[in-house]
Amino acid sequence: MSGFSITEPSNRTKWIAGVLVISYALITIMPLLWIIATGFKSPSDSIAYPPKVVFQPTLEGYVNLFTTQTRITPDMQDKLQPPTTWYEEIVRDKGMVIAGPSRFGQRFLNSVIIGFGSTFFSVFLGTLAAYAFSRFKVPIKDDLLFFILSTRMMPPIAVAIPIFLMFRQLGLSDTHLGMILLYTAVNLSLSVWLLKGFIDEIPLEYEEAALIDGYTRFQAFYKVVLPQAATGIASTAIFCLIFAWNEYAFAVLLTSGTAQTAPPFIPTIIGVGGQDWPAVAAGATIFLMPVMIFTILLRKHLLRGITFGAVRK
Amino acid sequence: MAQIIIKNLRKDFGDFTAVQESSFTIEDGEFFMLLGPSGCGKTTTLRMIAGLELPTSGEVFIDGEEVSQKPARERDIAFVFQMFALYPHMNVRNNISYPLKSQGMPKAQIKQKVAEVAHILGIEDILNKPVGGLSGGDRQRVALGRAIVRDPKAFLMDEPLGALDAEFREHMAEELRALHDRMGATTIYVTHDQLEAMQMGDKIVVMNHGVVEQFGVPQEIYDWPATMFVADFIGSPSMNFLHFQGNVEKGDRTVHLDGHSFYVPEQLQGASGDLVFGIRPENITLSDDSPYRAQVLATEYLGTTQIITLETANGTIKARVPSTKPVKMGDAVGLTFNPRNVTLFDKGTGKALISEGNKGVLDHG
Numbered sequence A: 001m002s003g004f005s006i007t008e009p010s011n012r013t014k015w016i017a018g019v020l021v022i023s024y025a026l027i028t029i030m031p032l033l034w035i036i037a038t039g040f041k042s043p044s045d046s047i048a049y050p051p052k053v054v055f056q057p058t059l060e061g062y063v064n065l066f067t068t069q070t071r072i073t074p075d076m077q078d079k080l081q082p083p084t085t086w087y088e089e090i091v092r093d094k095g096m097v098i099a100g101p102s103r104f105g106q107r108f109l110n111s112v113i114i115g116f117g118s119t120f121f122s123v124f125l126g127t128l129a130a131y132a133f134s135r136f137k138v139p140i141k142d143d144l145l146f147f148i149l150s151t152r153m154m155p156p157i158a159v160a161i162p163i164f165l166m167f168r169q170l171g172l173s174d175t176h177l178g179m180i181l182l183y184t185a186v187n188l189s190l191s192v193w194l195l196k197g198f199i200d201e202i203p204l205e206y207e208e209a210a211l212i213d214g215y216t217r218f219q220a221f222y223k224v225v226l227p228q229a230a231t232g233i234a235s236t237a238i239f240c241l242i243f244a245w246n247e248y249a250f251a252v253l254l255t256s257g258t259a260q261t262a263p264p265f266i267p268t269i270i271g272v273g274g275q276d277w278p279a280v281a282a283g284a285t286i287f288l289m290p291v292m293i294f295t296i297l298l299r300k301h302l303l304r305g306i307t308f309g310a311v312r313k
Numbered sequence B: 001m002a003q004i005i006i007k008n009l010r011k012d013f014g015d016f017t018a019v020q021e022s023s024f025t026i027e028d029g030e031f032f033m034l035l036g037p038s039g040c041g042k043t044t045t046l047r048m049i050a051g052l053e054l055p056t057s058g059e060v061f062i063d064g065e066e067v068s069q070k071p072a073r074e075r076d077i078a079f080v081f082q083m084f085a086l087y088p089h090m091n092v093r094n095n096i097s098y099p100l101k102s103q104g105m106p107k108a109q110i111k112q113k114v115a116e117v118a119h120i121l122g123i124e125d126i127l128n129k130p131v132g133g134l135s136g137g138d139r140q141r142v143a144l145g146r147a148i149v150r151d152p153k154a155f156l157m158d159e160p161l162g163a164l165d166a167e168f169r170e171h172m173a174e175e176l177r178a179l180h181d182r183m184g185a186t187t188i189y190v191t192h193d194q195l196e197a198m199q200m201g202d203k204i205v206v207m208n209h210g211v212v213e214q215f216g217v218p219q220e221i222y223d224w225p226a227t228m229f230v231a232d233f234i235g236s237p238s239m240n241f242l243h244f245q246g247n248v249e250k251g252d253r254t255v256h257l258d259g260h261s262f263y264v265p266e267q268l269q270g271a272s273g274d275l276v277f278g279i280r281p282e283n284i285t286l287s288d289d290s291p292y293r294a295q296v297l298a299t300e301y302l303g304t305t306q307i308i309t310l311e312t313a314n315g316t317i318k319a320r321v322p323s324t325k326p327v328k329m330g331d332a333v334g335l336t337f338n339p340r341n342v343t344l345f346d347k348g349t350g351k352a353l354i355s356e357g358n359k360g361v362l363d364h365g
């Protein structure tokens, strides 16, 4: 330690900051670790008191999540062929047989289609709208922007009844299209506002330079503006996906079968003889993965922070 | 390369007129300076020539073709932005080759062209670097590279040295001028720095409040300003204004200041009322036996010359005299004026009165 710097923290500050950050991370990550652990417990371990930190891991929860099972009598069991796969064996040990796949896989797929579909449309439409608001003379621009924002001034669920009736009239209830439209509509105001902020930051000179360099207005948009808005587009996409992925209330209200997403489905996983917590926890764990993977994939864009150094302000 | 003609070009932003009915001509191969104070409409004029702004009225001819309503990409001109506007997501090589890619030029040819340009500008070693970390001078060179790489009809530059520090500006100014002389490309260069304009320009147009005040070669503009604004804006220190009330007749060769008679170039235009006697600081001499007296307010030593600030009966003026003559604050001195480059102005209109001296210059402008 030789001097004092405004930007460089001292070792002691670094140490305190480190402790604080790590403690906070531990506190927030606890429930997550708990859920992941519960997914690998046996049903009795999962409700043991005091809670078990060390336990015999089992895939029973995951098997229960993906299958439906029926109980059989011991003498019937004797007549059956011995189990051929590891998951059959787990089920057989409980005195049951696999009756077929559960609906979790299909519900999960619904979540993927609806979540990513609505994210795509929110970001696609949002980028076009934000670019127009940022660059063109749009009549009553400020009022329009305020109007777009005002759609988020109440919780979306406040309009649940009208939307429910509207969806029934239009035949959109329990359809993928209906849910994608709904989530896109809800997310669009966020996406327009976020992206407009990012696009406003990009100096107009770049597009003008591209126009001079022989490109059309549209080429300037997608070759020069879009790459520089990548950070903004990535973070907007993550926000939109998180909302659509986790949305529960509308999903409960508007979907029941074909288009039901994972959030309303997971709580309905009830095992024979009480709540099957390991299966619920396994469902929650799998459900968490896509958003996590998506975020990690886009992390590079989020953190890179394109240098705007080439234009001096 | 091309000749560019600007005819009655005008730009309104709502109620505000940024450029008023401007006309001037840039000859093929000229290094042309668009000079004026901040906010006078230089950038707006340049952008209308480039096709980044639509004129409210008027015409722009590039090589005889009227282009004022054409998109920028069809005008075949290059633009160097004040802040360079290098594409931040591309490296130096891609920045320079970007205009060629839009023309669909084959890769090998692009590569060769970029190498040529890099050699001219001395930036071969940074071709693969991202533009983010470049120094101001290198950014400037890359911006120039992007402009010259495709042999456009003309270069438009908006204060291209504005973002550089003073020391480096001079160096880049020389480099730019040398580059121009080598390529002979028609160049329109915007600046608010009169020294830069005088040093670099073949021709200058001086603008103020959206109006073209004067248009000509640097020496003419310096010697024979068309308006008091130009006289004041150009030169450092600027032209002195000695205010007097009087009457000038056609054919007059003298005017009276504070009761003393001074020679002026033969006047071709009469005027009366509030008039101004304009003279450059270097055309004033201190002479003890002159009856026109002044008091020394301040002296500023500049090496071989000194600037003397003087209080006269017609206002405060500055004289540039050799340093060999000792002058002290508070001294009373006599002044004589070299009549050759005197311009009389009508204070009401701010315009120069036509004389034998400036008639050749002001007739064409």
Ligand SMILES: Nc1ncnc2c1ncn2[C@@H]1O[C@H](COP(=O)(O)OP(=O)(O)OP(=O)(O)O)[C@@H](O)[C@H]1O
Pocket (backbone or CB within 6 Å): B013, B016, B018, B036, B037, B038, B039, B040, B041, B042, B043, B044, B045, B192
């Ligand atoms: N898009 C616009 N909308 C409204 N007013 C504008 C616009 N662009 C420029 N102006 C105004 O027009 C006038 C001339 O602007 P311009 O940028 O041409 O000046 P300039 O001579 O280049 O000045 P500077 O030396 O500061 O760059 C200024 O008063 C400016 O505020």
Ligand SMILES: [Mg+2]
Pocket (backbone or CB within 6 Å): B042, B043, B044, B158
């Ligand atoms: Mg400007």
